[in-house]
Amino acid sequence: MAKEDKTSKLLTIILAIVISIAAIAVLYVNLPENEESNDIGNIDNEGPEDNETEEPAALFSITYNNTDYNYTLENLVSIEEYTGNIRYIKLGWLPEIVITDPINFTGVQWSTLATEIGISSENYSLLIKATDGSEEYNLSMINGHVDVYNESGNKTGKDNLTFLIAYKEEGEYISEDGPVVTIFVDEGKIISSKLKTKYVESIEVIDS
DSSP: OHHHHHHHHHHHHHHHHHHHHHHHHHHHHHHHHHHHHHHHHHHHHHHHHSSSSSOOOOEEEEETEEEEEEEEEEEHHSSOOEEEEEEEEEEESSSOOEEEOEEEEEEEEEHHHHHHHHOOOOSEEEEETTEEEEEEEEEEHTTEEEOOOOOSSOOOEEEEEEEEEEETTEEEEOOOOOEEEEEOTTTOOOOEGGOOOOOOOOEEEEOO
16 A cells, blocks of 8 residues: 555656646747747837938939939928919810819929029020920920910910929829929919929929
8 A cells, every 4th residue: 555655656746747847848939939029029129220310302303514403392391482373274185175273382483493503504494304204495484484375265475474393282292293393373374284294303404
């Protein structure tokens, strides 16, 4: 009987040791995964890339005399702003004349930017490059001499408008057609909708 008690105690001790070893093994297997997960989290949250300050992206650039002048939104809004409105007449395949209500644009006058970068040419043109094509404006257009229309859709001649690099439309930053468009503005005037260049990426100054 005493021998059986000893055997039973021995089996109980062995069983307890086996259970303890198994529990330690489970903890050991799980521990590296938890530590690895925490390390990845620390890298993502505290890595050097996250601590770097990103430079604001340029909205568009002006090229003059083989030099590129990059403009961010912060650059543009720091320059004296100009707000004006314009009405469009939509020409083309439409069977009837469509004239919009006045649309307000806010931006920087081309003349202001030309002075800032020091354009000294007495006669030059602009090659405006956009994501969907390009437009070339001669000096007369740059100075705002463009065709205007009356309410009947008839061309009445040329008028003096303001050539604008716009970043706001109706008081909101341009997103759908931009972020930058070129446009001619003047209170109440009606111009062709084709004189609005969307998705402007760069403007090259070409000496004539």
